[in-house]
Amino acid sequence: MSDGERTGASTGERRMWTTWVRERAVSSLPPEKLLPDRQPSYVSSWIYVFGVATIAALVVVVVSGMILGLAGPAWWHTSSLGRFFNGIHLWAVELFFFAMVVHLWGKFFMAAWRGGRGRTWVSGAVTFLVAIGAAFTGYLSQQNFDSQWIASEGKDGLNSVGIGAFFNVANFGQMYTFHVILLPVAVVALVVWHVLLVRRSGVVPPYPARGAAAAPAPAATPAGGAEQ
């Protein structure tokens, strides 16, 4: 049965791009996969917690960054509340990378690209690289001596690989735009894609015991305790 027949779309409706997108979306990510209420039993492990911990830290990063961006450098450098939110933003980034690295190690050692999950692995790796760029432009946007030092040190390295004319770390306006718009949008979009891929393929199971065949479909446990 085709997607169109399943969703009851007529021939004319099937030619509409909205119908095609809806049918593809429902077909690849049915609601029970998108928002499951049960997870495999092997997900009951602390190592499966760090993916969602990374996302939680990312939410704090984005919200605190919005507050900093609305008030500006004079506020985050001179007022006690501004310094507080500056600290929240910094430490949320520290937690974001901390949790992401532990998540990365966990997925690497369980070979999380198994079972057709290659795109999930690659999307996570690309997210990690783009997030490093977002953090780098953040350190360049601090508007203090530290950011000037990082810019003066970084420009030679970037010039040596030929991208200094397009990505000028001494140009505050350019770095700030990268930091508050382009890279955060890229990171959030990649995280959404990554999570949707996880939902579609399911959480990667652990390796089978040595000498044993791959385990059959495991018993499910209610979701909520642990997540990818």
Add this chain to the structure above:
Amino acid sequence: MPHPVIAALFDLSHPAHYLHWHFFQMSVANVMVILLMIAVFLAAILIPFPKRERGS
């Protein structure tokens, strides 16, 4: 001078301490973060996850 209760646990008003061994050079703070990540990674594997009681 910050209030003692909210002051940093470590005095940060000085240049960072560095570990240096041949080509390897890294601040003590970064080495501590890496060691802490390894410790948390091992703990996440070894510490059992609390089980939800049936019926709740």
